[in-house]
Amino acid sequence: MNRRSLLLGAAALLTSPAQAKPAQGLFIADSPKVLPALDIRDENSRAAGLDTLSGRPVLLNLWASWCGPCVAELPMLDRLKPRLEDKGIALVALSLDRSGKIAVANTFARIGITALGIRTDESRAAAEKLDAAVLPVTLLLDREGREVARYVGAADWGSPPAQALLEALATGRKPTPEMAPPQLRFTSAP
Amino acid sequence: MRKAIRWALAALIISLILPAATTQALAEDGGAPGVVGRFLLVDMNGRPVTDEDYLGKIRVVVFGYTYCPDICPTTLATLSVALDHLGADKAKIVTLFVSVDPERDSPQHLKDYLAPFPEITGLTGSPAQVAAAARNFNVRYQKQPAENGDPAAYTVDHSGSIFIMDRVGNFLARMPHESKPDRLAERVHGYLYPKKAED
Numbered sequence: 001m002n003r004r005s006l007l008l009g010a011a012a013l014l015t016s017p018a019q020a021k022p023a024q025g026l027f028i029a030d031s032p033k034v035l036p037a038l039d040i041r042d043e044n045s046r047a048a049g050l051d052t053l054s055g056r057p058v059l060l061n062l063w064a065s066w067c068g069p070c071v072a073e074l075p076m077l078d079r080l081k082p083r084l085e086d087k088g089i090a091l092v093a094l095s096l097d098r099s100g101k102i103a104v105a106n107t108f109a110r111i112g113i114t115a116l117g118i119r120t121d122e123s124r125a126a127a128e129k130l131d132a133a134v135l136p137v138t139l140l141l142d143r144e145g146r147e148v149a150r151y152v153g154a155a156d157w158g159s160p161p162a163q164a165l166l167e168a169l170a171t172g173r174k175p176t177p178e179m180a181p182p183q184l185r186f187t188s189a190p
Numbered sequence: 191m192r193k194a195i196r197w198a199l200a201a202l203i204i205s206l207i208l209p210a211a212t213t214q215a216l217a218e219d220g221g222a223p224g225v226v227g228r229f230l231l232v233d234m235n236g237r238p239v240t241d242e243d244y245l246g247k248i249r250v251v252v253f254g255y256t257y258c259p260d261i262c263p264t265t266l267a268t269l270s271v272a273l274d275h276l277g278a279d280k281a282k283i284v285t286l287f288v289s290v291d292p293e294r295d296s297p298q299h300l301k302d303y304l305a306p307f308p309e310i311t312g313l314t315g316s317p318a319q320v321a322a323a324a325r326n327f328n329v330r331y332q333k334q335p336a337e338n339g340d341p342a343a344y345t346v347d348h349s350g351s352i353f354i355m356d357r358v359g360n361f362l363a364r365m366p367h368e369s370k371p372d373r374l375a376e377r378v379h380g381y382l383y384p385k386k387a388e389d
Contacts, residue, residue, distance in 0.1 A: 024261060066306045067262040098270055098306055124271050127264045133368050134261040153261050183260060185338075 024153035026165070026180035032146035035139075036129040040094060043101055043118035050145050053090045057169045058141040062132050064096045065103045070136040073154035073184060074113055080157050081115040087170040094119045096127055096135070140169050148175060155181040227251070227359035229323035231288065231315040234301040239313065241359040248283040248381055249355040250374075252367075253329045255291035255346050256303040259336075265350070268371050270307050275375035279382055280309060288323055289314040290331040290348045327353060354378060 035050075042048040050058060061077055063070035074093065081091045093116045097103035100120040108116065126132070130139065140149045148169070155162060162181035168174070227249065233239045241249075250272075252265060266287065273280045287304065289295035292314050295303075300312030314320065324331060329349050336343035350367035354377060362381055365374060 064262075064267065064306075066266075066303065068258060069260050069262065096264070096267060098267070103306065124267075124274070127267060128271070128370055132264060134263050136261070185260070 024183060026149060026151050026175070026177065028149045028175050028177065029147055032142055032144070032148050034146050035141070038094075038126050038129060039122040040092070041100075041120050041122045043105070045101075045122075048117075048119060050092070050141065053092075055143050056088055056090045057143055057172070058090045058092055058139075058145070059084060059166070059169070060139040060141055061091070061093045061136060062096055062126060062130065062138070063093060063136050065107045066097070067135045069154045069184070071107060071111065073136055074107070074116065075111060076157050076184070078113045078115045084166065087166065089166065089170055091116070092119055094121055094126060096121050096124070098124065140165070140175065142169075142172060151181065154184040156184050157181060225328050225353065225361040225364065226326040227353070227355040227361060228326050229288070229313070229319075231313040231319055231323055232297055234297050234304065234312045236297045244284045244286075244359070246357050248357060248362075248378060249353075249359065250283060250285045250378060251288060251327065251353040251355060252286070252350070253288045253290050253324060253327065253331070253348055254350070255289050255348070256295055256299065257291060257345070259343060259345070263350075263367070265352075265367060266304075266307050266310060268369070268374070269310060269352075271371035272374040272378070273309050275372055276378060279379065282382055283378060285310045287312045288320070290320060290324060290329070291346050292317050292320045294342075354381060356381070
């Protein structure tokens with residue numbers, strides 16, 4: 001670090017009015033990370049935890065109906081699900097909504113989601129257990145249910161880097177930084 | 191020589207940063223960071239409201255805004271889980287979300303946005319009212335223009351703490367934005383039921 005960047009860094013620390021915007025993009029775990037158990041339920045309130053996915057790799061998306069970019073990312077995930085299933089990857093879109101399946105069903109109906117199943121966070125502890133300070137976030141889990149990477153923000157899952165990332169997940173290879181999908185951009189203001 | 195300058199510079203920077211870090215630690219332990227819990231704002235029904243309207247209740251206060259173009263913080267969800275942890279005691283506290291974006295966060299917009307969090311009260315106001323409330327809480331915020339140049343798509347950088355204020359609005363504690371819900375609930379519970387000093 002040169003003197004100029006040291007000074008600039010110090011100035012930023014001392015005068016910044018703001019909490020820095022959390023980093024977005026692909027974060028690859030140094031080694032696969034064991035996750036705490038989650039109480040995930042389906043539309044009939046039956047247990048639908050990750051342990052029911054019979055040893056498949058998983059794309060675990062966390063979203064909520066009050067999170068605009070999360071809802072905007074859902075149609076892409078909805079289209080992605082059957083393609084992932086062909087590769088042997090399970091896609092779980094887990095809602096963190098307080099009102100559970102009602103909020104999910106309403107959102108799915110409103111934006112025409114058909115392939116994603118209703119999955120709710122029964123104990124309302126997923127965000128804390130998975131250390132998700134912002135939404136959306138998508139975790140990539142290996143066959144043993146361990147986190148190998150996470151994507152913070154809404155991703156363009158149809159992009160070539162995303163294809164490579166999902167291929168790596170399907171075949172059990174460690175992701176690399178080049179596989180980071182671009183962010184999906186939502187530009188409309190309220 | 192260059193190395194010596196670099197070390198001296200690093201030492202200076204550390205000495206400038208450390209007092210700030212110490213102040214923060216004190217504040218989180220109940221020190222006095224110059225926070226005054228006074229405000230005159232507008233509630234989600236468009237009615238003027240002041241801190242005196244919440245007399246008798248412990249207040250949990252966060253500052254933020256509802257427009258999140260690419261990622262949304264889970265702070266409101268954290269607050270609502272903390273309130274669940276408190277059970278019936280949540281009737282003894284009020285949880286306030288104060289917008290630092292009064293231009294876009296109208297009372298009606300706040301009402302719609304906060305519908306999934308029925309126990310959280312959204313407050314907004316005129317830019318001057320919001321600025322005064324933020325100043326009292328020692329919260330800084332600043333508009334940042336959107337990368338795409340859309341004048342309506344700006345973001346608002348802001349300092350993000352969870353304030354706990356007593357039943358008359360005096361400062362009790364400031365906790366980090368990313369505090370765990372059980373830790374926050376525990377802290378509020380501690381203020382609701384303070385332990386008596388041992389004789």
